[in-house]
Amino acid sequence: MTSTETGTGARLEAAEKAALPAHLQHRPDRSKRPMWLKVLIGILLSAFTLIFIYPFVWLVSASFKPRGEVFDNKIIPETFVLENYVRxxxxxxxxxxxxxxxxxxxxxxTAVTISSAMVAWGFSYFRFRGRGPLFGVVLATMMLPGAVTMVPVFLIWNQLGQVGTLTPLWAQNLFGSAFYIFLLRQFFLGLPRDLFDAAKVDGANNWGIFYKVAMPLCKPALIVTMIFEFQASWTNLMAPLIYLRDSDTFTVPRGLKAMLDQFGFGGNWHWEIIVTASVITTIPMIVLFFLAQRHFVEGIATTGVKG
Structure with a gap:
């Protein structure tokens, strides 16, 4: 390699590094770490991985055990039973x-993603008097414990005649969430404002700019919001306990609570049925994360980086 080619390569490398964001330009080179440090990091990560996945591995193992061996704490069942998944x-x-x-x-x-995105867009794009204090009030609502609003919200839904239905479990999300509004607002602030000005010059109105320009650009953040809310709604037990009365309207957490009362603490002690149901209802969340993992990581990595 000639000196000219070497100089050109160095300039290209410097230009590529300069094009990176400021927080990435000074990132240490991982390839220069000593071997003992790499081994130590690998051992620690493997240990923490085992700690985190052990409860689920135990749950899956217990679902294939008969009634008397559920709590023997053995990963590999002595008696392998498939009947639990039929019963x-x-x-x-x-x-x-x-x-x-x-x-x-x-x-x-869907409701919380769309509504929160609309509010976040308003706080990030429009300039109006009192925008900062008003956004602070929105964030302050996150400091209110759920127990403070539990009774008033229940009375509202009771007056509307929706207690005993699934409506209170999702309709509240039509008004957005302070956490998701903050998350999406930070992402919107990182988008170049020139794009919106160009769209306005082309004749787009405010709704068109939001729907056709801003929404497609913040797809990773929207996916993160949907995943967070999907997981929160899937595992929510408190709301079904408050609003649901009939077993035909039970959700999975409320149904598992009913099964626990019947088979766990009700005198039957069929824990193999409970752990099997828990495995079945946990698998969809694992599948969802693997399907959306790339978008999830991308959204977490880019949200909050203001351009």
Whole structure:
């Protein structure tokens, strides 16, 4: 390699480094770490991975055990039983509970994503008097414990005649969420404002700019919001305990609580049915994360970096 080629390569490398964001230009080179440090990091990461996945591995193992061996704390069952996965569908309307949960989570995640994005767009794009204090008030609502608003919200839904239905579990998300508004606002602030000005010059109105320009550009943040809310709605137990009365309207967490009362603390002690139902209802969340993992990581990495 000639000196000219070497100088050109160095200039190209310097230009590529200068094009990176400021927080990435001074990132240490991982390839220069000593071997003992790499081994130590690998051991620590492997140890923490085992700690975090052990409860789920134990749960899966227990679902294949007979009644008397559920709590023997052995990863590999001595007696391998598949009957638990047949009985669980017979003992409870698990399919109906899963359908109710999917319906609630999809509606809740869609509603909170759209509504929060609209509010976040208003706080990031428009300039108006009192915008800062008003946004501070929105963030201050996150400091209110859920117990403070639990009774008033219940009275509202009771007056509307919606207690005992699935509506209170998702309709509240039509008004947005302070956490998601903050998350999406930070992402909107990182978008070049020149794009919006160019769209306005082309004749787009404010709604068109939001729907056709801003929304497609913040797709990773929207996916993160939907995943967060999907997980929160899927595992939400408090709201179903408050609003649901009939087993036909139970969601998965409320149904598992009913199964726990019946088979765990009700005198039957069929814990193998409970752990099997828990495995079945946990798998969808694992599948969802793997399908959206790339968008999830991208959204977390880019949200909050203001350009």
């Amino acid at each position: 669980v569908w017979q003992e409870a309307p698990l399919a109906l509970w899963i359908f109710n949960t999917v319906l609630v989570t999809v509606l809740a995640a």
